[in-house]
Amino acid sequence: MSDRKNPYPFEQFEPKWQAIWDKEKTFKVSNPGEPGFDASKKKCYILDMFPYPSGAGLHVGHPEGYTATDIVSRYRRMNGYNVLHPMGWDSFGLPAEQYAIKTGQHPAITTQANIDNFRRQLKMLGFSYDWDREIATTDPRYVKWTQWIFLRLYNSYYDTEQQKARPVSELEARGWSREQIDAVRLAYVADGMVNWSPDMGTVLANEEAEEWKSKGFTVERRKLRQWMLRITAYAERLIDDLEPLDWPESIKMLQRNWIGKSRGAEVNFTCGEHTITVYTTRPDTLYGATYMVLSPEHELVPAITTPEQKEAVDAYRKACAAKSDLERTDLAKEKTGCFTGAYATNPVNGKQIPVWIADYVLTGYGTGAIMAVPAHDSRDYEFAEKFGLPIIQVVQPDDPGTPWRDFVGYNGTMVNSEHLNGLSVTEAKAKMIAWLEEKHYGAGKVNYKLRDWLFSRQRYWGEPFPVLWDNETGHHCALPETELPLLQPEMEDFKPSGDPRGPLVKATGWIHYSDRYTRETNTMPQWAGSCWYYLRYLDPTNDNAFVGKEAEAYWMGGNGKPGGVDLYVGGTEHAVLHLLYARFWHKVLYDYGLVSTPEPFNKLVNQGLILGEDGQKMSKSRGNVVNPDDIVREYGADSIRLYEMFMGPLKEVKPWATKGVEGISRFLARVWRVAMTETQEGTWALSGKVTDEDNGEVTPVRKELHKTIKKVTEDIESMSFNTAISKMMECTNAMTAATKVCLTDYVTLLHLLNPFAPHITEELYSLLQAQYPALPAGGLCTQTWPAFNPEYLVENMREIVVQVNGKLRDKVQLPVDADRETAEAAALAAPKVQDFIAGKTIRKVVVVPGRLVNIVAG
């Protein structure tokens, strides 16, 4: 504690009000059918991205988004909504486990301690969460339903006719074999090249690998058998349904790019007795294909390689396999490759073209094979130049200055392409696809960059897969739902051992389910819990369903409007991970009618990053991290809340400035001192400046107040909190300057400020209530949001700007309803204007009524 006396006694009343809200459950909201539910009110679901409870506690980025949603939540409540505003913990995850391993403590213990600390910090900031709905993804009652949803995925396939998930039992009924069914499940097992981190002893999703690499962990490619989720089945819907969402355009763009839809064609080339299928987005350039490239891992490589080339090909494939992901991408500037000795036939002209292998062709995308058109593809061009392969022009750029070599644009005309000659690229593309389909050489095809989601981890601190393996048949099957939740076994040693099956294999008693069945030892990634947490808040204690029907329909239902979460605020870092995964899971649940809307989050807002005082990203190593605990101790919770909203627009990146918090603290102190004065003894008492005498006069303060009501209301709606605060500052300054302030005016200002700074406003209101019993009972936060009186905003006279040749020269006062002639005459008569137009001819006079007059003279 500093020895400086606080400018207002927040250290006394902030904890007091927090205790009151806690005890009275002020912000508890009931579900339909529960006592206290008010069906006459509209619903509003305002959601924060729940935190991962790390050992470091809150950083200043958390209160930024959380204050924004808290302001909107409190504002909506005062406007008569049933507001669902919950908080919980994304408490599974690698950091907790890494920390547990380091300290030798069980992750359950450290996680619980971290949650307790996070909860303390959030309560210290006065957020209006309904704490009765608190959830943690590690809670067995939550794990049960995460596993239940997984089993739903496991027991589903994607019906491409109906475009939705259906139960695999349908396929059984149609006589599908066990193997056939396993091959189409939405949760399936596959061998594949995966990102394996030896440091952490686990595999990682493509989406995560980079993040961990940047934290200094090694990640390498390794062929392992893993659980996958078939998110690719939803690629089309994940793109299409993005369109109507009220999300930042940049986030939609990131998701679209990540899904990476492209249209083109698959074309069959014959190569001896084999057929090699390539995928191309430029079938129009088929006549320019001068060679073909397979990925080194392509299954036909051994079959087509000639004996003379076998040694070289094997060596090249071996070299590629040894390369890490990093080498394959970062050093990829220089193209490498190897001729297989084989030739393929180009179906359009029967030409024989050499077949190469090169690692610039990826196994996982398209068919893992391409036709190379070096004239019109930069990568093929580079490769052809290096290995001396022929380059044939088939597109002539429309812009005469552009050379045709390495021309990859679409604004060109076909040449050297027989029946395509003279067509535009776009026309030729369509014509070639039709031609290929007619001749059965290929077909139009849509491709996605999105890969299936690698869903298993070899870690202890995650949900175990509710899956059993049959020791006799080697098949997997679902654990009966009645046995959920399946929790991890108690283990002394849960360190990764390097065994790709994960640490759970060491729990020999646990994995032995019966003589016939063995448990799956993989666990789910942290994303599993965060994929559906927003649904659990709706009905957090339901043990019969992941969410009750009625609760889901009420809080997520649209009633004609889009529905879903009404406002979701969080950082951009989840643009393609959590926000894509959650949409995927939601769609599966939607296909089964288990949720009401096709999309979970109707409106998304990204708060901007808060940088350190030095303008750099906050980090321990830079030593520029600001701890909310310290700020609250020095300046109070209201000050940090208000400051973070005042720094600038919510969405922008902005640097922290502790001096700015001081300024905000001074503002709150001014609000305090409008009503309060310090006594001889150094305590605070009502000053008498705020008085219930009111003759109904529309004073300048009252006018300012009503302008403020209008501005703050509009600004909260548009989430422009910084300008709302500056307007309240102006209003407060007007009240400070006045000798007397009407009680109702002052209380109205407290209403406006309450969502931003709930503690000080409640305290002042309760002090005034004690003095003036006529004031409505109860806290400000339960009262109605003020409305402005439009009559108070009407001005009789208005200042009109007078310009000469576009430059401001004078101002004149005119009645608001002055006509053009009056305005023009007044402008021309203005003394300073006279000086500037002296000796000049007036060519034109532009009058914008109520704003300005511009005199054009020369």
Next chain:
RNA sequence: GCCGACUUGGCGGAAUUGGUAGACGCGCUCGACUCAAAAUCGAGUUCGAAAGAGUGUGGGUUCGAGUCCCACAGUCGGUACCA
């Protein structure tokens, strides 16, 4: 490389449909109160002595451009051989 966002005083940032650039706050300067300081209150603060010039740079549209159009530069974020 590609995609996206951004660029306004010493600093964070304000500016309806194009119509007074710099609201509000920080910092700074001066003053009041005080033995003194802190706190508080008041005045001033884009640059320039002035004419004037000013919203990243260069052009354009317009009576009038921070705002619209074209070109370029810089900063930040995403992505990275996706055929």
